[in-house]
Amino acid sequence: MILQAEGAVARLVDRQAGGLVDDQSLAVDEQYAVAMHVKRLATPCPFAPEPAAMRRVTLFIAASIAVPAQAQVCAGAAASMASDGRVYGHLPYGDAAPSELVPAPAGFALNACLVRRDMIPDLERLLAAAQGDPAVMGQLRGLSCHRSIIRQASVFCRDHPDASADPDATRAISVAPPGHSEHSTGYAIDFAVRPANGCPDAEACMAATPAARWLVANAPRFGFELSFPGGNRQNVKWEPWHWRWVGTSAAAPGAARARFLFAKARDQFPADPAVDRVVTIPSITPITYVTVPPWVAPKPPKKRRR
Numbered sequence: 597m598i599l600q601a602e603g604a605v606a607r608l609v610d611r612q613a614g615g616l617v618d619d620q621s622l623a624v625d626e627q628y629a630v631a632m633h634v635k636r637l638a639t640p641c642p643f644a645p646e647p648a649a650m651r652r653v654t655l656f657i658a659a660s661i662a663v664p665a666q667a668q669v670c671a672g673a674a675a676s677m678a679s680d681g682r683v684y685g686h687l688p689y690g691d692a693a694p695s696e697l698v699p700a701p702a703g704f705a706l707n708a709c710l711v712r713r714d715m716i717p718d719l720e721r722l723l724a725a726a727q728g729d730p731a732v733m734g735q736l737r738g739l740s741c742h743r744s745i746i747r748q749a750s751v752f753c754r755d756h757p758d759a760s761a762d763p764d765a766t767r768a769i770s771v772a773p774p775g776h777s778e779h780s781t782g783y784a785i786d787f788a789v790r791p792a793n794g795c796p797d798a799e800a801c802m803a804a805t806p807a808a809r810w811l812v813a814n815a816p817r818f819g820f821e822l823s824f825p826g827g828n829r830q831n832v833k834w835e836p837w838h839w840r841w842v843g844t845s846a847a848a849p850g851a852a853r854a855r856f857l858f859a860k861a862r863d864q865f866p867a868d869p870a871v872d873r874v875v876t877i878p879s880i881t882p883i884t885y886v887t888v889p890p891w892v893a894p895k896p897p898k899k900r901r902r
């Protein structure tokens with residue numbers, strides 16, 4: 597277990613030094629694992645290894661994490677990465693495996709819209725409920741769904757506000773830097789309302805529409821929660837259009853994987869409205885998940901019988 601964590605730390609540092617890589621979601625998982633491991637090392641345990649070995653591992657991990665890491669943001673521009681992997685406040689997320697992505701229900705997408713397969717049943721139920729409720733006074737549509745890290749880079753790195761002293765930091769208030777968007781997981785959707793009635797897509801005025809109010813009142817029933825509520829400590833703009841899927845309960849099909857990816861966000865920067873209360877990270881992201889590929893739903897380890 598300790599060796600696993602050491603390997604995870606080494607790989608994590610390598611990846612951070614290398615900037616964008618294809619399998620960043622592994623790095624995300626590893627970051628959780630390392631954080632968990634450090635927490636566990638700090639907790640007295642009657643079955644702990646001998647103290648000298650523990651100290652060596654603790655020092656190794658502490659030294660590795662203390663190295664200031666940087667993330668590649670746009671061409672030639674790097675940003676400092678916090679010890680928890682955040683860049684400009686945005687947590688790190690990897691790309692969903694293409695085989696996990698499927699088209700959203702017919703008639704939903706304003707453009708192309710791919711989402712995780714696990715989300716589809718809840719999304720279909722949500723859209724049907726919204727369509728059947730006259731209070732919505734319009735139609736919920738998909739403005740933006742899965743965005744690859746490469747796509748996110750093109751979105752983030754264009755149209756910089758040149759007058760700003762730090763254009764990337766300014767941009768990051770409303771757009772996540774590449775490798776740090778919930779959209780790359782395939783579990784996030786930006787909703788739009790049609791007819792728009794004069795409110796541009798992805799603007800705060802959407803919150804006043806009956807459809808957006810319906811989402812606030814009903815989306816959690818279908819496993820969706822608002823990632824960036826007003827005044828969030830993550831320093832991300834209030835986004836009443838951006839909802840992530842975590843399943844209606846931890847036991848719902850596919851929910852474990854989504855909740856695993858969003859564990860840190862849910863624990864430290866709670867959604868509002870949220871699907872349910874998050875207990876703690878250690879109870880849902882055990883270190884045994886370190887080597888699990890990001891597109892495989894984590895399963896509890898089998899108990900060996902003697």
Ligand SMILES: [Zn+2]
Nearest residue numbers: 784785786838
């Ligand atoms: Zn969004």
